[in-house]
Amino acid sequence: MRSLKDYMMLVLKGMGMGAADVVPGVSGGTIAFITGIYEELLSSIKSISPRNLGLLFRPGGMRLFAEAINLRFLLCVVLGVGISFLSLAKLMQHLLAHHPVLIWAFFFGLILASAWYVAKGIPRWGWLSALSCTLGAGLGYIITSTTPAQTPNELWFIFISGAIAIVAMILPGISGSFILLLLGKYHHMMTAIAELQLTTLAVFATGATLGLVAFSHALSWLLSHHRSSTVALLTGFMLGSLNKVWPWKIAQQTLTSTDGTVTPLIEANVLPSTYELHTQLPAQTGWAIALMLLGVVLIAALEQLALSNKQPSQKK
Numbered sequence: 001m002r003s004l005k006d007y008m009m010l011v012l013k014g015m016g017m018g019a020a021d022v023v024p025g026v027s028g029g030t031i032a033f034i035t036g037i038y039e040e041l042l043s044s045i046k047s048i049s050p051r052n053l054g055l056l057f058r059p060g061g062m063r064l065f066a067e068a069i070n071l072r073f074l075l076c077v078v079l080g081v082g083i084s085f086l087s088l089a090k091l092m093q094h095l096l097a098h099h100p101v102l103i104w105a106f107f108f109g110l111i112l113a114s115a116w117y118v119a120k121g122i123p124r125w126g127w128l129s130a131l132s133c134t135l136g137a138g139l140g141y142i143i144t145s146t147t148p149a150q151t152p153n154e155l156w157f158i159f160i161s162g163a164i165a166i167v168a169m170i171l172p173g174i175s176g177s178f179i180l181l182l183l184g185k186y187h188h189m190m191t192a193i194a195e196l197q198l199t200t201l202a203v204f205a206t207g208a209t210l211g212l213v214a215f216s217h218a219l220s221w222l223l224s225h226h227r228s229s230t231v232a233l234l235t236g237f238m239l240g241s242l243n244k245v246w247p248w249k250i251a252q253q254t255l256t257s258t259d260g261t262v263t264p265l266i267e268a269n270v271l272p273s274t275y276e277l278h279t280q281l282p283a284q285t286g287w288a289i290a291l292m293l294l295g296v297v298l299i300a301a302l303e304q305l306a307l308s309n310k311q312p313s314q315k316k
């Protein structure tokens with residue numbers, strides 16, 4: 001039975017997921033993995049099925065339905081994600097625009113350390129796990145190297161974008177925001193959030209909900225029946241996504257939207273010295289390394305906290 005403190009922590013973890021999903025390159029699924037709620041989240045989403053929806057039509061149906069789908073857990077996480085989306089969309093855009101090296105360095109450290117701790121959780125390393133990890137890394141690299149497209153703003157495409165992006169948001173290492181960027185809908189959706197365009201948000205949320213419920217069944221089954229290979233694949237996704245969050249980048253091709261926002265389409269990862277030479281901006285190497293280490297330390301602290309929380313329950 002969870003206490004009020006536990007539910008408040010779930011809201012904070014949801015806020016962490018939401019903050020990550022706002023950034024094109026960081027996955028909310030990674031944060032869920034880091035904070036230890038990933039499999040419960042998948043299981044809870046998977047339980048939203050026609051069978052459990054039928055409980056609503058029985059006596060005491062709302063209570064039965066809430067218990068069947070772990071509703072309190074889901075509401076806390078969704079509340080946290082929503083708070084971050086509404087409050088951090090503009091802040092993250094500002095930070096990425098004015099302090100990109102430092103922000104990306106912090107996320108680089110977070111993801112690198114996360115991949116290590118996720119890999120440690122693989123029950124058995126064999127040739128199949130190694131192959132899965134390599135495949136995941138390759139796919140993560142290819143996806144994060146793809147050039148964004150220009151696409152329509154009609155509601156039918158917003159619906160499709162929501163269904164596709166939510167799959168990436170729940171996968172560790174694959175950024176839902178970056179998928180939106182590839183689909184040409186990142187700035188469109190950030191504007192919709194900032195301006196509370198309810199129709200656009202409702203259509204996107206509907207597509208995301210249907211996509212998430214469908215995908216959670218497949219991923220939950222894989223974790224239950226092929227855990228080592230699946231976790232290795234997710235680890236590979238995280239390692240491959242490091243390509244996107246390398247702090248020092250040079251834009252080789254950009255896209256200017258109607259509101260004047262300039263979005264890099266193709267970027268090259270470079271060394272700090274090359275970054276300074278081409279951009280005429282300070283590489284901030286010392287601060288960047290410090291923030292990378294801070295990200296690593298933060299993940300190590302979260303892992304230690306998770307272990308200490310498990311030990312009392314094991315003694316019982």
